Amino acid sequence: MEGKSMKVKRNQRLIYLTNYFVEHPNQLISLSYFADLFDIAKSSLSEDIQFIKEIFQQYNLGVVETIAGVSGGVIYSPQVSKAERQALINEMTELMTDIHRILPGNYIQLNDILQNPSTLIQAAKIIAEYYRHQEIDAIMTIETQGVGLAAAVARYLNIQYVVVRRDSNETSGPTISVNYISGSHQTVRKMELAKNSLQAHSRVLIIDDFMRNGGTVNGLISLLKEFDCQCIGTCVFAENVLKQNTDLPPYESLFKVEIVYNKEEKAFELKVETGTVLA
Amino acid sequence: MEGKSMKVKRNQRLIYLTNYFVEHPNQLISLSYFADLFDIAKSSLSEDIQFIKEIFQQYNLGVVETIAGVSGGVIYSPQVSKAERQALINEMTELMTDIHRILPGNYIQLNDILQNPSTLIQAAKIIAEYYRHQEIDAIMTIETQGVGLAAAVARYLNIQYVVVRRDSNETSGPTISVNYISGSHQTVRKMELAKNSLQAHSRVLIIDDFMRNGGTVNGLISLLKEFDCQCIGTCVFAENVLKQNTDLPPYESLFKVEIVYNKEEKAFELKVETGTVLA
Numbered sequence: 031m032e033g034k035s036m037k038v039k040r041n042q043r044l045i046y047l048t049n050y051f052v053e054h055p056n057q058l059i060s061l062s063y064f065a066d067l068f069d070i071a072k073s074s075l076s077e078d079i080q081f082i083k084e085i086f087q088q089y090n091l092g093v094v095e096t097i098a099g100v101s102g103g104v105i106y107s108p109q110v111s112k113a114e115r116q117a118l119i120n121e122m123t124e125l126m127t128d129i130h131r132i133l134p135g136n137y138i139q140l141n142d143i144l145q146n147p148s149t150l151i152q153a154a155k156i157i158a159e160y161y162r163h164q165e166i167d168a169i170m171t172i173e174t175q176g177v178g179l180a181a182a183v184a185r186y187l188n189i190q191y192v193v194v195r196r197d198s199n200e201t202s203g204p205t206i207s208v209n210y211i212s213g214s215h216q217t218v219r220k221m222e223l224a225k226n227s228l229q230a231h232s233r234v235l236i237i238d239d240f241m242r243n244g245g246t247v248n249g250l251i252s253l254l255k256e257f258d259c260q261c262i263g264t265c266v267f268a269e270n271v272l273k274q275n276t277d278l279p280p281y282e283s284l285f286k287v288e289i290v291y292n293k294e295e296k297a298f299e300l301k302v303e304t305g306t307v308l309a
Numbered sequence: 310m311e312g313k314s315m316k317v318k319r320n321q322r323l324i325y326l327t328n329y330f331v332e333h334p335n336q337l338i339s340l341s342y343f344a345d346l347f348d349i350a351k352s353s354l355s356e357d358i359q360f361i362k363e364i365f366q367q368y369n370l371g372v373v374e375t376i377a378g379v380s381g382g383v384i385y386s387p388q389v390s391k392a393e394r395q396a397l398i399n400e401m402t403e404l405m406t407d408i409h410r411i412l413p414g415n416y417i418q419l420n421d422i423l424q425n426p427s428t429l430i431q432a433a434k435i436i437a438e439y440y441r442h443q444e445i446d447a448i449m450t451i452e453t454q455g456v457g458l459a460a461a462v463a464r465y466l467n468i469q470y471v472v473v474r475r476d477s478n479e480t481s482g483p484t485i486s487v488n489y490i491s492g493s494h495q496t497v498r499k500m501e502l503a504k505n506s507l508q509a510h511s512r513v514l515i516i517d518d519f520m521r522n523g524g525t526v527n528g529l530i531s532l533l534k535e536f537d538c539q540c541i542g543t544c545v546f547a548e549n550v551l552k553q554n555t556d557l558p559p560y561e562s563l564f565k566v567e568i569v570y571n572k573e574e575k576a577f578e579l580k581v582e583t584g585t586v587l588a
Contacts, residue, residue: 045364046321048327051373085324092328137479141503145471147464170553172473173453174479178460185426185461192424193453200416201454201519203409224420240480 051106056188126300154182167232176239192227210249230258319339330385335467433461446511455518473527489528
């Protein structure tokens with residue numbers, strides 16, 4: 031913000047404020063900040079904010095809340111409209127018609143989907159909106175494919191994110207590690223996180239791109255225990271949960287994908303359904 | 310957008326348009342889209358856009374460009390003001406006073422910095438602004454610490470990003486791999502990328518968190534050759550280039566960090582300077 035304190039017209043203030051809210055999701059901003067910036071009374075500012083709040087509400091652009099009191103201010107949280115949610119569902123359904131996504135061993139190739147920034151952003155906003163009222167201190171994810179999503183959710187919730195590694199390197203500093211059962215081969219693998227990444231007693235939301243049998247998530251939860259932290263939820267972009275596994279942690283998902291046999295076509299195909307977050 | 314076509318007042322349109330621009334960086338939006346939505350003449354819409362453009366310019370909020378012609382429209386690109394750049398520089402300088410960042414082997418611990426979403430977003434916007442006028446088809450990064458930054462830059466440039474892995478897994482599908490010299494130990498390592506990640510002849514920008522001696526970046530460039538793609542630039546958040554290495558690829562950076570010996574204090578400390586992108 032390089033403009034100096036000056037009398038600005040209402041129209042100009044509305045543009046500035048809208049931009050500021052969208053660029054500062056989930057941040058409590060003191061009304062004094064804007065009142066000083068525009069050199070106006072807080073009552074005029076409150077009218078501006080009320081007006082933006084109504085437009086945002088009308089078009090499902092997000093929630094603008096004002097909090098009264100000395101430590102109060104205004105806070106914006108993004109929202110995703112029904113139409114945008116449906117567009118994401120349609121896109122996923124379309125992408126899953128490509129049977130080349132079915133890989134040897136009945137794995138499903140999904141890594142390209144979250145590499146499209148629009149898809150990533152919509153998914154992240156939907157997750158942030160879902161957990162908006164929860165008290166969360168940090169997002170945790172594990173390398174590699176879920177990192178972009180975790181970083182974007184962290185941005186919308188305005189909290190830090192930490193990335194667990196399967197092998198740390200020279201730039202990590204001291205780490206804490208646990209072993210976990212990698213579902214892919216039911217083998218024991220190691221995961222580790224830099225010791226200074228999380229403060230004790232943090233409330234942590236686990237975010238990942240894909241969940242197959244929960245082995246990785248169970249590992250992340252046990253790693254959180256070593257940090258004296260609490261897992262307040264797990265959310266994945268897509269789940270392909272194998273029904274025989276009974277040791278699943280509680281989780282939420284945007285999508286469920288499954289390989290099914292189409293008897294008429296005599297071929298395997300992918301079935302997509304909405305998960306708990308989008309249902 | 311769930312509001313139906315309706316007569317909306319100018320103030321309301323300004324709020325809606327500002328929100329839309331900020332949420333759709335680097336996307337060419339047809340004027341007809343908004344004209345239909347608001348049920349107004351394109352001339353009125355052009356006035357609205359011109360007004361927003363001026364306010365954005367005045368406050369360094371971003372660039373709004375209108376492109377004339379049948380395939381024209383309006384396109385917004387984010388900008389980072391001088392004050393915000395200086396705030397990022399101050400933050401980095403402050404963070405580098407922590408000498409615990411100096412690790413055995415003269416490695417520097419930086420992984421927490423880009424896990425703060427505000428820092429990540431500012432860095433990503435600065436990089437996107439720097440490369441705004443270049444024709445770029447995709448962002449490439451390598452796991453793990455640079456993924457969040459790469460995803461955010463991709464979002465602001467509105468292009469896909471791809472993540473190179475050191476070990477692919479069952480969900481990758483066919484990959485192309487190259488060996489590279491890992492600078493850490495001057496050992497040969499493998500990096501690989503899913504074969505369907507990049508189209509031939511793509512123009513690719515490499516983004517990473519840290520560069521020490523360029524071994525990883527040289528590997529990424531040779532991998533791009535295997536995909537028949539062109540590296541149009543390399544940008545890292547921080548560099549700590551060891552002077553003896555003469556085989557460096559061309560690159561840009563936001564920061565240079567170096568371990569220096571303070572004779573007066575008789576201790577090692579970290580020196581931060583701005584790199585080419587912030588200079």
